[in-house]
Amino acid sequence: MSKNLIQFIIEEQRAIPSASGDFTGLLSDIVSACKQIAHDVNKGALIGVLGSAGSENVQGETQKKLDVITNEVFLKANEWGGHLAAMASEEMDDIYHIPARYPKGKYLLTFDPLDGSSNIDVNISVGTIFSILRCKDGVTNPTAEDFLQPGTKQVCAGYALYGPATMMVLTTGHGVNGFTLDRDVGDFFLTHPNMVIPEDTAEFAINVSNQRFWEAPVQRYVDECLKGKTPGGREKNFNMRWVASMVAEVHRILTRGGIFMYPLDTKEPGKGGKLRLLYEANPMSFIVEQAGGMSTTGRERIMDLKPTGLHQRVPVILGSKNEVERVTGYHKGL
Ligand code: AHM
Numbered sequence: 001m002s003k004n005l006i007q008f009i010i011e012e013q014r015a016i017p018s019a020s021g022d023f024t025g026l027l028s029d030i031v032s033a034c035k036q037i038a039h040d041v042n043k044g045a046l047i048g049v050l051g052s053a054g055s056e057n058v059q060g061e062t063q064k065k066l067d068v069i070t071n072e073v074f075l076k077a078n079e080w081g082g083h084l085a086a087m088a089s090e091e092m093d094d095i096y097h098i099p100a101r102y103p104k105g106k107y108l109l110t111f112d113p114l115d116g117s118s119n120i121d122v123n124i125s126v127g128t129i130f131s132i133l134r135c136k137d138g139v140t141n142p143t144a145e146d147f148l149q150p151g152t153k154q155v156c157a158g159y160a161l162y163g164p165a166t167m168m169v170l171t172t173g174h175g176v177n178g179f180t181l182d183r184d185v186g187d188f189f190l191t192h193p194n195m196v197i198p199e200d201t202a203e204f205a206i207n208v209s210n211q212r213f214w215e216a217p218v219q220r221y222v223d224e225c226l227k228g229k230t231p232g233g234r235e236k237n238f239n240m241r242w243v244a245s246m247v248a249e250v251h252r253i254l255t256r257g258g259i260f261m262y263p264l265d266t267k268e269p270g271k272g273g274k275l276r277l278l279y280e281a282n283p284m285s286f287i288v289e290q291a292g293g294m295s296t297t298g299r300e301r302i303m304d305l306k307p308t309g310l311h312q313r314v315p316v317i318l319g320s321k322n323e324v325e326r327v328t329g330y331h332k333g334l
């Protein structure tokens with residue numbers, strides 16, 4: 001039988017002499033949260049969790065019932081363990097302080113509890129994305145400022161994908177590993193060791209309905225993909241996918257390669273992109289880079305950005321190295 005996720009992490013941590021077990025404890029709480037969310041997503045209409053919550057989040061997006069429920073699940077599963085100094089979520093205006101009745105720890109957790117939630121009512125894959133940062137030494141009462149660390153500082157990043165099978169994919173900076181939930185046993189088991197993204201691909205993912213709002217480099221890249229092996233196109237024909245669930249897109253790219261783009265656009269000027277740096281772009285960039293892929297805004301490496309706000313949005317272009325390099329080159333006028 002293959003290793004379960006916690007066994008895998010404990011064995012990985014043993015190689016780090018300074019590891020105290022705190023990190024393993026935190027990950028175990030995150031795993032519990034994802035199992036609970038997998039249950040709720042899977043039961044769907046049977047337990048009355050579909051549909052709108054009738055509220056808006058800080059970004060002005062209408063929240064689904066499951067956005068609110070899964071956010072609560074994540075907070076409750078992670079507040080008590082003594083591993084965290086604070087949390088921040090896509091669904092909350094401000095950071096979440098650990099209640100006084102619980103001990104505090106040295107890590108910070110950011111998460112998007114239910115990414116792709118527009119898909120939930122139509123029974124298409126959704127996911128959870130998380131990122132773990134270290135809290136600065138000596139800081140016992142973190143503020144939002146303490147979360148504004150570049151992606152290169154992440155200790156761990158991962159996602160849970162609630163698809164036909166529920167999976168967890170994560171990195172601690174030593175490659176990327178995927179685990180599948182065995183519902184009968186109630187545990188995630190290592191099924192996808194050392195996931196690697198092929199450098200080349202003939203598959204791209206972008207929401208083409210935004211085409212008129214894109215910048216010239218993305219217009220050029222997509223136009224060439226669409227032309228394929230005809231004049232003005234490429235050396236090969238391309239296929240296209242758009243699930244509108246970033247976790248599902250990144251998982252496909254980790255499995256068979258591809259490029260995913262949510263580029264800068266002028267649809268809502270000043271927004272700076274659609275996806276959030278701390279909850280989506282940074283964790284996914286860490287995973288993609290650890291699997292041999294590349295992730296940029298078109299202009300810079302995402303993980304090098306110094307965040308300026310908790311809910312900051314950025315353009316995202318990630319996936320198979322050679323294609324991301326090409327689009328990034330187009331932005332640089334190459
Ligand atoms: P969400 O966190 O509110 O679900 O938004 C993020 C999602 C991504 O998963 C997905 O790539 C994108 O939004 C889809 O956007 P669009 O509906 O514009 O195609």
Ligand code: MG
Pocket residue numbers: 090112114115116280
């Ligand atoms: Mg999201």
